[in-house]
Every structure is written in C-alpha cells, then in structure tokens.
Amino acid sequence: MGLRRTTEPGVEPVTLAEAKLHLRVDSDAEDAKIVGLIKTARTDCEFRIGRTLITSGWTLTLDCFAQLAELPMPPAISITSLKYTDTSGAEQTLAPSAYRVDLSSDPARVEPVGGWPATASVQAAVRVVFTAGYGESPDAVPSAAKDWILLAVGDLYANRERSSEKVKVPMDFADALLDPLRIWG
Numbered sequence: 656m657g658l659r660r661t662t663e664p665g666v667e668p669v670t671l672a673e674a675k676l677h678l679r680v681d682s683d684a685e686d687a688k689i690v691g692l693i694k695t696a697r698t699d700c701e702f703r704i705g706r707t708l709i710t711s712g713w714t715l716t717l718d719c720f721a722q723l724a725e726l727p728m729p730p731a732i733s734i735t736s737l738k739y740t741d742t743s744g745a746e747q748t749l750a751p752s753a754y755r756v757d758l759s760s761d762p763a764r765v766e767p768v769g770g771w772p773a774t775a776s777v778q779a780a781v782r783v784v785f786t787a788g789y790g791e792s793p794d795a796v797p798s799a800a801k802d803w804i805l806l807a808v809g810d811l812y813a814n815r816e817r818s819s820e821k822v823k824v825p826m827d828f829a830d831a832l833l834d835p836l837r838i839w840g
Contacts, residue, residue, distance in 0.1 A: 657779065658727055662712030664788065667693045668796040669804045677805045678812055689812065696807035700800055703830075705838035706730070708796045710788035716779040720771035724764060728787050729838065731756070731763035735784040740775045747772070762838065799832040806832075 667690075674689050675681075701708055707728045712735070717723055720739070734756055737749040749772070757764040765783070774780040789795040 656718075656722060657714075657716040659714050659716075660711055661714050661784070662786075664697075664709030664711045665791060666709060666793060667697055668708045668793050668801050669693050669697070669808070670793060673801075674805065674808050677809060688815075689808070692808045692811045693804065695811065696804045699807060700804055700833065701728070704800070704833050704836040706836055707787040708789060708800055709793070710786060710791045713785055713787055715783040715785070717781040717783075718778055719774055720767070720781055723771075723781060723783065724766075725760075725762040726756075726765060726783070726785055726787070727762065729762040730787060730789060731758055732786040732788065733758075734765070735786060736782075737765075738782045738784075739772065740777055740780045742773050742775055744775055744777075797836055800836055803830075803832045 671686060671690055671693070674693055675686075678689065680689070697708060705728065707713070707730070710732065713728055715723075715727060726734075734751070737751075737754060739747055739749060741747050753768055753772075755766050755768060757766075789797070793801070
C-alpha cells in the first residue's frame, strides 16, 4: 500500500497572525521562518492523528481490490477516480456506479456493487484518487489540533537549534489534546 499527498492544502490551519500572537513576535523579519514552522507542525500533527486537517488531494495505491476497505487520512470528502490495471495490463477507470463510498464513516469505507473486477498481478494495480480534510478554511479545523500546532510552533521556534527529527511539544497534556482526533486501531 502506498499513500501520497497529491495536492497541498491552500491554507494552513493556523495563520501567521495567530502564530505570531502565540509567539509574541511583533516583527516581520521571521515571517518566512514562522510560516515554515506552521507547515512542519501541521504535517506532524496530521501524521500523529492520521487525519487530513485542510482539504487536500491524496492518491492511495494498492496491489489489489481486496486491500481496499477504508480511505486513509480522513475525513474523506470524495473519490475523484478509482483506476485499476486489468488482467490484460490496460488501465481502466471504474465507474462510480460500480462502488459505494460511505463518507459518514470515519474513516470512509469503500465497497463494490456486485464485486470488484479482476486486476493484473502487479504492484499498485489499484489507484484511488480522493480528497480529504475538514474543509478549506482554518475555521473548519478542530480547535484541539490548532492548539497543538501552536504549541508545536512555539517549541520549534524556541528550540530551533535542537537536533531532532520530531516535534517535541513540552508537557504531556499537549499530546493528549490530539487523542480525540486520532485514528486508533
């Protein structure tokens, strides 16, 4: 299974103004740095909770239809296309009437109407292009995620020389902010 973001969000869940207020920064000299920290914190937040915060595009690749049950990185908004490599090696696009998507499930579930078509025995034989996220506005993002991002930006900003691969938000309660948003299992 492979998952790749194909369209970046148009905005971040936390605005530059919100981050600067949180950091108590009045100057514009480090705006570019702070914008980068917001993106880093958002990406880490999404990884930790297994969700997409702002509407963006994704491509899920699977070796066969049997692996397709749920769409990762919820909440799913829609499936743009569902393509597969048939047994003769040709790419086919499955008609939307050939499958059902339950967008009310979290994560969204996908099932065939009747049965899935046969695919070639190749890697990435099935490709699902879909859109996910809470919306296109920062206002749509759960406040707990936004609060965590602000704490992470603050930690990254204060400790920018630290050699670390992961955001280390201080205080255990900060990570607990994300617990209600996590995909468990």
